[in-house]
Structure formats: C-alpha cells, structure tokens
Amino acid sequence: MSQGKTLILNWEKTLKIESSGFSILSVLTDMLNETQTRISHHNLSPSLAKEFHHPIFKSLSLERLTSKDHFQETPTSINMCIDGGFSPVFNIRFAEKFSFLSDKNIFHSQLILNELLQNATDHSGSERYYLYAEIKHDQLYLGVLDSGIGIPSKMSQKYNQPNDETYIEHSFKEGVSTRRLRTGGYGLYHTFGIVKNYEGNLVVLSHNGGIRRYFAQRKVVRLKLKNTLKGTWCFLNIKVGES
C-alpha cells in the first residue's frame, strides 16, 4: 500500500455487510488514508450498493472517518470510532440501545468491551479504536479493532514464544501482563471466562497469527494469516437471553 496505489475491493461474493464488516472497513480505510492509497470498488451488486447509504460505508469512498465519539447506528447495531484514548461513551450508548437485554447481559457485555478497549489503549499504541455491537436473534456480537503494534510484538518484550499464534494464546492466560507498572493480567482472563460462561466464540487476529476459540465445543483453532495484519482485531459473540 505505497503512495499513489489503488486498492481494489472486489465485492463479487459479498451479500451483506455486518457491523463487524463495517469496523474492518473503517480500520482499513484509516490505514489506506495514512498511506494515501485510493480504493476502487468492483462487482458491487445493486442490493449491496444500497449499503453505501450507511454512513461508515460512505466514508470509505469519501474522506477519512475522524468524527470522535460519533455513532453510526442501525436498528440492531452500533459502530463507533474512538479517537485518542480510553472513552466510556460507547459503553454508555450500548446500555441505552440494548436496554431490553437483562441487567446481567448488559453488565457482562460492558465488562467485555471495557477490558478489550482498555487492553487496546494500553498496549497497541494506536490512536484510533473501532468498536461495534450488534444483536441478531439470541446472539450478541461485540468487537474492538485497532491498527497498533499487535499482541505478538508487545508480548515479545517480556515473553518468548515460538510464533504469533502462541503469543496470542499466551496473552489469554491468568496473570500474564507486559506492564512493568500497574501489573495485571486478570482483565482479559476474566473477559474470556465470561465469554465461556455464555457459550460464546472468540476470534483474535494480530500480526501474522490468530486464535479462534469455540467455548461451547472446547475447541481452539490456531490460524496463520496469509498477509501480515497491522494491529489487533478482536471479534466475539455471546448468547444472550430471549430473542
């Protein structure tokens, strides 16, 4: 993605864009703007072209998404870009928007988002963070994406692991922390404990590796990415009360 280049997005097999997709496109747009790379859309179906009315989608072909504390919402989802550091505004809006969930569901979702965002702001060195929440049937989808240094690079300052996948896996363990001051390592550990209790799934992608965890099936899949990902992307879903 060097200067003057164009990135072609081929939409041939895409039927719909979910809120996680909007977050990915947002973080991607941010990176492309940094490198002054243009985007060209190919094979856009008429139904998908309608999605261009989504404010985030519009920003892909227009200008960078910089509106701080600005929500993009559909009836079932919220997307947001947080600029500059930790902010609780997404969580506050989350509680308002999804107030039909039980208190317990809201609390645990907020805790997950808080810990993921806190981790991203503490370790990634990124300036922007992309958050989303979407409800579909009885599943709540949550995610935090950044374009920072990535988990493996940060972890390698203190730990030795053979590859990026094991660095990511190691970061989930109790008491593992790269901070010299304010040592912790309980935040993520608890977060994943909650996802487990809700029989959820988790995907963490960072640098050259990734981990997929299916908590209900007790299954872990280690991933090697084809291309290096600049940053860390966390996606998860949990089963919430009645649909």
Next chain:
Amino acid sequence: MKKIIIKDLFPHDWVTREAGEKLRLMIINALVEKKKLEVDFSGMRIASVSFFDEGLAKLKLEKLPLGWQEYLTVCNLNEWDKEVLQIVSKQRGIEIPLEKGAIKSHPWRLCPAGQHYVQGHDKKTKKGKIGHWKSFCRDNPSGKEVYTTDEIHEMASKFMGRELIYPQLSQNKEWNIYDILLAGWTQFWNETFTPSEKLSPNYIKALIISETRFKINASTENKKKKTGNAQGLVQLTEETVGLLDPTNKELSDHHFSISQKDIFDPNINICVAIRWLFRKREIAQSRLRRIPTWYEVLLEYKGILKDDSPKAIRIKTDLIQFLEDQGEKI
C-alpha cells in the same frame, strides 16, 4: 469520617487501571493516617476488572497499618460489580470490607436492599410469658430487594399523607375505591425504575376494568395448567407469583416473598401487578426491538401484543375504549 464518592471523583473514567491507581492512592493516604474511610459506589456501574484490581485488590501489595480493614468500608456496589470485586480480591489474596445492606433503596421502603421487613409481633417466651418483638429488618440470603406482605401494607398506610398523581375518577364510584393504591404504587415503581415515559395510573385502572371490573375476589381458571389460575383485581396468575419469588431467576431484582392467598388483597395485587408490568415492558422491548408504549405493554401483559385474531382485536378495542374513558389518547 472521610468519604470517596466514585461518581463525583471519577466522572469521566471509572474503568481504567489509571483511574484505579488514583483511587488506591487516595485510600492509602487515608488508611496511613488511620482515618475512617467510606468508598461509595452509589449510582455507578463499573464493569471493569482492571479498575477493581488496581483500585482495591492491589491494596494487598501495599504496606498498610495493622487492622486497616477496620477503617475502610466499600458500599453501594451493585451485585455484579460486587461479584467482580470479590473475584479479583480473592485472586490477590485480600478481603475488602463490604458494607452489608447499604444500597440506597426507594425512600418509602422500610428496609434497605439486602434485607426484608419483619413486622413486630407477640410471642410466647420459653418461660410462658408473652413478649413483644419489635419490627425489624432481616438479612436476605439473596442480598436483593425483597418485599413482604407486611412491608407492602406498611408502605401503603403512608400513601395518604403523600402528594400523588391520581387516576381520573370513573362514573362508576366502585371503580374509584382503590385510586389511592393505584396512585401510590404507580408512583413508587415509576421512581424505582425511572422509565423514559412514566406509567400513568390511568393505565392500571383501565387494565383492572378490562380484567375484572374491580372484583377483588375474581379468579379465572386457566386452561394452561402451567400458568395456573388468574387471581385478584389485575388477574395475576399463580405462575407469575412464582416468578416473582427471590429464588426464581426471572427478575434480576425487586422480588416478592408473598403467598398465593395474599394475591387477593387489592393492595398486594396492585403493587405486584405494576412491578410485573415493568418486567412485561422489558419483554415487549425485547420483542419489538424498541421502547414500547404503555399501551403495548398492557397488550404484552394480556398476551396479545402480536396477536391479531378476532378475539384479540376485540380485547384491544375494549382496552382502547377503557383508556379513552380514563382520558388517555392512544
């Protein structure tokens, strides 16, 4: 006594490790001086392992004066935050002193959250004498807000002296007998749950007219065995009374410890039915994916929110008529 009110001192960040560290330093300063300190979490939902770990659990790593636990009290934590704090404290090997029953309840309540009311009564002593036991608040095992028959009666006995918004008078005078209960309990639950659109007592009056025409002993046999009979003014089912019990997980808080026969008491029936209506509002919101109107909540209560059968349409038409008679526009 020194007080740290989290809502005031951490208005923008009550989540991060930085904020937690700030809290811990404030606690240490007070404890080193051996001053009594209360950390008050009222009105806050923290939802952060990092904040509790850094702010409180890490006191384990500090050099604190002996017996520091006597000086520190953490109060008004909601039940989920309390659970998180207890988990991280356990991991660090420290016990943080939590105040029992200090969550501020509605001012009309006689007992704080975590306790329930036991009315004063006469009791025979072992020596055969009659002794009088004064009314008191007893700890609930669940730690939640639980209402007993005695407390509901005590609270309602004070409605007379309060400024209340009454429902519109009906032409049928018998339908106005319970207006004070409708006004009092509607206000109490509105202030407890603070909905964006307040419930009007006219809606409860219309609901009762449509259900029983204010017949207090009304009991309707239900074809569904699981639901049980519908009883009393607002036709609460036996199943609903079970769902309101503190041992049931249907409600996250504000439970009732009452017997099936209490349901025929108009005061209990109205109080419980309005609380149940607020739960129905949550369910309707979940089904509609938006905040429902109170009319839609009444339909959910009657089980016809998404029912367009001829019978349901007739019930809806009647209900709209009753509401309009009460001066409400749908």
